[in-house]
Amino acid sequence: MKLLLIGANGTIGSIVREEMKKEAEIITAGRHHADISVDITSIESIKQMYKDVGKVDAVVNTAGAAHFAPLQKMTPEQNQVAVNSKLLGQVNLVILGMDAVTDNGSFTLTTGVLMDDPIKQAASAAMANGGVRAFVQSAAIEMPRGLRINHVSPTMLEVSAEKYGSLFQGFEPASSERIGLAYRKSIMGAQTGKGFYVY
Numbered sequence: 001m002k003l004l005l006i007g008a009n010g011t012i013g014s015i016v017r018e019e020m021k022k023e024a025e026i027i028t029a030g031r032h033h034a035d036i037s038v039d040i041t042s043i044e045s046i047k048q049m050y051k052d053v054g055k056v057d058a059v060v061n062t063a064g065a066a067h068f069a070p071l072q073k074m075t076p077e078q079n080q081v082a083v084n085s086k087l088l089g090q091v092n093l094v095i096l097g098m099d100a101v102t103d104n105g106s107f108t109l110t111t112g113v114l115m116d117d118p119i120k121q122a123a124s125a126a127m128a129n130g131g132v133r134a135f136v137q138s139a140a141i142e143m144p145r146g147l148r149i150n151h152v153s154p155t156m157l158e159v160s161a162e163k164y165g166s167l168f169q170g171f172e173p174a175s176s177e178r179i180g181l182a183y184r185k186s187i188m189g190a191q192t193g194k195g196f197y198v199y
């Protein structure tokens, strides 16, 4: 199978690469050091990526930014980071990408624990996650040609604990193995419109 992986060089992207490398020909995408250059905040860039890549059997996105700041200090411009990247970036990958995916292929997007288990400074990220979850659930009933769509919602990863651990007090970090399996289930399984929650 041909798998287009956006955010492939990141922490979660690397886990998905490792998990799927045996059965998939993985085409990596991102802003730097990838097979295909793409910025998911740009509609033109997403269109160009799909033109360059041709047909694929699965699209997996593990890219998406959000600004973390105290709610009372958050500016609309800072909030827009998550809107443009984590929310609309992921939604646009789907609405511009359906024709690029073969019959019965799949989209897998990435949300996160913050929409279900809030921490301070994370309202903007939670907003984007919740929007993506609602989009996935709703888009699934209209997908043509047997296409499937799911999202994976990770908690903080063990490998990210050094970076984010001080923010996620009391959270049990998830192993890379569990994260990889959740993406595998979305890519290789039969379910659609689902969230695979690794917490």
Ligand SMILES: NC(=O)c1ccc[n+]([C@@H]2O[C@H](COP(=O)([O-])OP(=O)(O)OC[C@H]3O[C@@H](n4cnc5c(N)ncnc54)[C@H](OP(=O)(O)O)[C@@H]3O)[C@@H](O)[C@H]2O)c1
Residues within 6 Å of the ligand: 006, 007, 008, 009, 010, 011, 012, 013, 029, 030, 031, 032, 033, 038, 039, 040, 041, 062, 063, 064, 065, 085, 086, 110, 111, 112, 113, 153, 154, 155, 156, 157, 160, 164
């Ligand atoms: N790590 C965790 O513990 C954790 C837990 C729950 C949820 N999540 C969510 O999972 C997602 C990925 O997290 P991560 O830790 O893997 O992040 P990461 O290590 O920073 O990786 C993100 C990847 O996405 C690419 N990217 C970023 N912005 C992009 C853009 N506008 N267009 C195209 N590619 C872009 C980056 O590469 P370039 O800079 O080269 O583009 C990078 O390869 C995020 O949405 C995060 O909120 C992470």
